[in-house]
Amino acid sequence: MVYNHKEIEAFWQEYWAKHQTFKAQNNSTKPKYYVLDMFPYPSGAGLHVGHPLGYIASDIVARYKRHKGFNVLHPQGYDSFGLPAEQYAIQTGQHPALTTAQNIARYREQLDKMGFSFDWSREVKTSDPDYYRHTQWIFIQLFNSWYNNATDKAEPIETLIALFETEGNSKVNAACDDDTPTFTAEEWRTFSSEKQQQILLKYRLTYLAETEVNWCPALGTVLANDEIVNGVSERGGHPVIRKKMTQWSMRITAYAERLLQGLDTIDWSESIKESQRNWIGKSVGASIDFSVANNDSKITVFTTRPDTLFGVTYLTLAPEHPLVLQITTEEQRAEVEAYIAATAKRSERDRMADTKTVSGAFTGAYAVHPLTGKQIPIWIGDYVLASYGTGAVMAVPAGDDRDYAFAKHFKGAKGMPEVINIFDKDISENAFTDKEGMTYQNSDILNGCTNFSEAVAKVLAALEAKGAGKAKGAGKAKVNYRLRDAVFSRQRYWGEPFPVYYENGLPQMIGEEYLPILLPEVEKYLPTEEGNPPLGNATTWAWNTANHKVVSNELIDNQTVFPLELNTMPGWAGSSWYWLEYMMEKDARGTFPTKAIVDYWQNVDLYVGGSEHATGHLLYSRFWNKFLKDRGFAPTEEPFKKLINQGMILGMSAFAYRLEGTNTFVSKNQVKGQSVQPIHVDVSLLKDTSDELDIDKFKAWRKEFANAEFILEEDGKYITGREVEKMSKSKYNVVNPDDICEQYGVDTLRLYEMFLGPLEQAKPWNTAGISGVYNFLRKLWRLYFNDNGWQVTDEAPTPEMLKALHKTIKKVNEDIENFSFNTSVSQFMICVNELSSLKCHHRDVLAPLAVLVAPFAPHIAEELWKRLGNAESITYAPYPVHEDKYLQEDSKEYPVSFNGKVRFKRAYATSMSVAEIEQAILSDPQTAEQLQGNTPKKVIVVPNRIINIVM
Ligand code: ANZ
Numbered sequence: 026m027v028y029n030h031k032e033i034e035a036f037w038q039e040y041w042a043k044h045q046t047f048k049a050q051n052n053s054t055k056p057k058y059y060v061l062d063m064f065p066y067p068s069g070a071g072l073h074v075g076h077p078l079g080y081i082a083s084d085i086v087a088r089y090k091r092h093k094g095f096n097v098l099h100p101q102g103y104d105s106f107g108l109p110a111e112q113y114a115i116q117t118g119q120h121p122a123l124t125t126a127q128n129i130a131r132y133r134e135q136l137d138k139m140g141f142s143f144d145w146s147r148e149v150k151t152s153d154p155d156y157y158r159h160t161q162w163i164f165i166q167l168f169n170s171w172y173n174n175a176t177d178k179a180e181p182i183e184t185l186i187a188l189f190e191t192e193g194n195s196k197v198n199a200a201c202d203d204d205t206p207t208f209t210a211e212e213w214r215t216f217s218s219e220k221q222q223q224i225l226l227k228y229r230l231t232y233l234a235e236t237e238v239n240w241c242p243a244l245g246t247v248l249a250n251d252e253i254v255n256g257v258s259e260r261g262g263h264p265v266i267r268k269k270m271t272q273w274s275m276r277i278t279a280y281a282e283r284l285l286q287g288l289d290t291i292d293w294s295e296s297i298k299e300s301q302r303n304w305i306g307k308s309v310g311a312s313i314d315f316s317v318a319n320n321d322s323k324i325t326v327f328t329t330r331p332d333t334l335f336g337v338t339y340l341t342l343a344p345e346h347p348l349v350l351q352i353t354t355e356e357q358r359a360e361v362e363a364y365i366a367a368t369a370k371r372s373e374r375d376r377m378a379d380t381k382t383v384s385g386a387f388t389g390a391y392a393v394h395p396l397t398g399k400q401i402p403i404w405i406g407d408y409v410l411a412s413y414g415t416g417a418v419m420a421v422p423a424g425d426d427r428d429y430a431f432a433k434h435f436k437g438a439k440g441m442p443e444v445i446n447i448f449d450k451d452i453s454e455n456a457f458t459d460k461e462g463m464t465y466q467n468s469d470i471l472n473g474c475t476n477f478s479e480a481v482a483k484v485l486a487a488l489e490a491k492g493a494g495k496a497k498g499a500g501k502a503k504v505n506y507r508l509r510d511a512v513f514s515r516q517r518y519w520g521e522p523f524p525v526y527y528e529n530g531l532p533q534m535i536g537e538e539y540l541p542i543l544l545p546e547v548e549k550y551l552p553t554e555e556g557n558p559p560l561g562n563a564t565t566w567a568w569n570t571a572n573h574k575v576v577s578n579e580l581i582d583n584q585t586v587f588p589l590e591l592n593t594m595p596g597w598a599g600s601s602w603y604w605l606e607y608m609m610e611k612d613a614r615g616t617f618p619t620k621a622i623v624d625y626w627q628n629v630d631l632y633v634g635g636s637e638h639a640t641g642h643l644l645y646s647r648f649w650n651k652f653l654k655d656r657g658f659a660p661t662e663e664p665f666k667k668l669i670n671q672g673m674i675l676g677m678s679a680f681a682y683r684l685e686g687t688n689t690f691v692s693k694n695q696v697k698g699q700s701v702q703p704i705h706v707d708v709s710l711l712k713d714t715s716d717e718l719d720i721d722k723f724k725a726w727r728k729e730f731a732n733a734e735f736i737l738e739e740d741g742k743y744i745t746g747r748e749v750e751k752m753s754k755s756k757y758n759v760v761n762p763d764d765i766c767e768q769y770g771v772d773t774l775r776l777y778e779m780f781l782g783p784l785e786q787a788k789p790w791n792t793a794g795i796s797g798v799y800n801f802l803r804k805l806w807r808l809y810f811n812d813n814g815w816q817v818t819d820e821a822p823t824p825e826m827l828k829a830l831h832k833t834i835k836k837v838n839e840d841i842e843n844f845s846f847n848t849s850v851s852q853f854m855i856c857v858n859e860l861s862s863l864k865c866h867h868r869d870v871l872a873p874l875a876v877l878v879a880p881f882a883p884h885i886a887e888e889l890w891k892r893l894g895n896a897e898s899i900t901y902a903p904y905p906v907h908e909d910k911y912l913q914e915d916s917k918e919y920p921v922s923f924n925g926k927v928r929f930k931r932a933y934a935t936s937m938s939v940a941e942i943e944q945a946i947l948s949d950p951q952t953a954e955q956l957q958g959n960t961p962k963k964v965i966v967v968p969n970r971i972i973n974i975v976m
Pocket of ligand 1: 308
């Protein structure tokens, strides 16, 4: 009986679907285990062999945990809103919903063929109204919440309003906008309702505000920081500029500290945690106020070095700082304005990356030092970023390189002091000149401090104590985070509509009971002529507050019918909570979330996906989860307990070498220094997974190659050059898993992907090795079947057979727990080889072996299990546990040395004592030969290790 993968795989895939073998139970006495894959964006290209890598690994764990008695939740779905479908719609006019549905169907077909044990009954699609009504619902909850720093959690906005009504806001410790005014309870009550609304927006966890955004003109949309790579858009590589726009933002900064602390509680790779830490960027320091001379305003700086306050030599403001134009003197105005115009052309990233160019301008204004009362010139310079800290720095050339470079660059210029102030203690000279000719003078005031924290405490105390003077309270300790609030509006069509309409320009939430607000139909997917987002093309996009319906724009009267929001939500909205939706079975999804169910599943035990989401999806998800936890909708502080990032599978590109300026192609070994141009050749044009080009196929591939000439190897073959590159359509090195499944079967594909190397490492795909894995499965099959059929016997297995089995049981259990799947595959190969040479066809070995391989190669395992006489699927069969007694070695081979040199080897039973071994070795004829008549002086036996004879 031969191994017929096609029949077997088709049969079991149908069986699993029909019997809903992998359906998770929301009520179970078993312990729960939740294994999640990052759900795919269904692109038009379908899956290549790189995509399933993580899915195979998580599927092995899911299947293993079922064998181990867990109630496993292993769902799958689609992150189906997004740019590519919309770009395609713009080009072709096809509705994104249509192309998305087609792509999903294709993905599903491919995923089904790979034998994944997904519980498809819980599938989610982020573009499905049944799903996005909950995304809209979460948005409303965020809008209706504020962050109370005192309780360190989000609370309903009503509790904030109650505080305002009774005590105003001076004592409220909340995450809010920096420019929030202070008011009393009386004042609050006299505010108009509009004013109250505006103030509340400064506290809500999602709010509308004019912000500086990354605008990508080519894509016609705003991009998040993590959607920009090296200053250009991640998708398409288009330029990005800074622009002010009114946008929805998420107050993620309220959670900065919890996002940071939480990292210590989760089992993620250090590198991902480190990128999140850097992204959050916590700095501990102080904010210090400097009043502006002859002006009522004050400039607040953020510094991590308050101890350097006496070294302040000038102040530098970001060119965009709101006070700049106000304080600039008439004399300096032209210069300052010219400088501002020049820096506006540089992106923030350029400014950060460029540490060499020094530029700036003097405003003509002076600030007053809060302790010395001395006047300090105020400059602007683009090394100071408007969006970090307060957008202003106290410049200390004696302590900071950039401040030093700036002072040196402008030495002798108007407004740049002649001497640099020293902040330090105990500098013996009061004035000196450094190598570069810069002169210093000592402030003297901090002398005597011996360490940093003492100096900081002294400065802050001095600022606090400055009596009746202006400086009292001019400094306070402050923690600053690099993390910014996240812009949440996109000027796109294919995303979640906001459940928001506008009354007098102020945003209002639509009642939860009227969700979902469906994405409207539009004629075209481009921005409108007035520059409004694509939803501006919709003609039925107004909200009737009387009957709670979306109605025609013509009915807008701003009395009962109001315009709806034209932006849509960003790509990360739908992916920031999807693991919770999976917990609910489809028919329980009416109200979200169903508390008892969410409480049962808690959070994701194992999350598998790419590391490219480090500071995007993985940070936003943690933020939303913490928010939902605060408001009682999610049970745990962290959504993903353990995270594994699968490494990328690289492609093996193939090249043909065209002689420069001709249509002649030279085979790899005939190039020999000739001037050739390497051309990517589609890897499907190679013969039988080798490097040989199929010339006929190549000629038919492209018109321009139809008449190509070839210079071949001596054996008449055309050999291509191969190189490892990222797997991508544009490099023609994409390997389609469908072809492999067809030829070798999916069990082979699954094993092979795992066999390629450690899960977390990047590794090249080379189809050539796959036949080895296929042969392994055939060999496994042949333990159970011979040419005439079934050959499994009920005879008792020998100790060797049991040892081969139990070694494997032990190794594979350990490997799966450590996510080391490649080593398990090698162990299976060793085991099957051993059992084959032992002629093992014994049920007591072969039955557990089938269960052991089931997580890896589930189809063949099911088939063997059935043939072994089981009526039920193998899925829930207990996973074998090894017994130490079978692993014991019954004899041990010793290297036998004479005066330290190994001469031969001898095996002795492990039950023998040292004295017995000594006696045996001394009476060994080969020992006599080595001794050549000498009497041994000493015999050393180290049990289970060595024997050494000293002559
Ligand atoms: C005085 C000082 C003296 C500073 C000294 C440093 C060294 P991190 O650690 O990144 O938070 N700074 C503050 N706001 C800035 C902005 N918007 N753009 C550019 N630089 C800014 O760094 C904080 C330090 O970076 C602050 O401490 C400030 O310079 C500068 F010997 O203040 B320091």
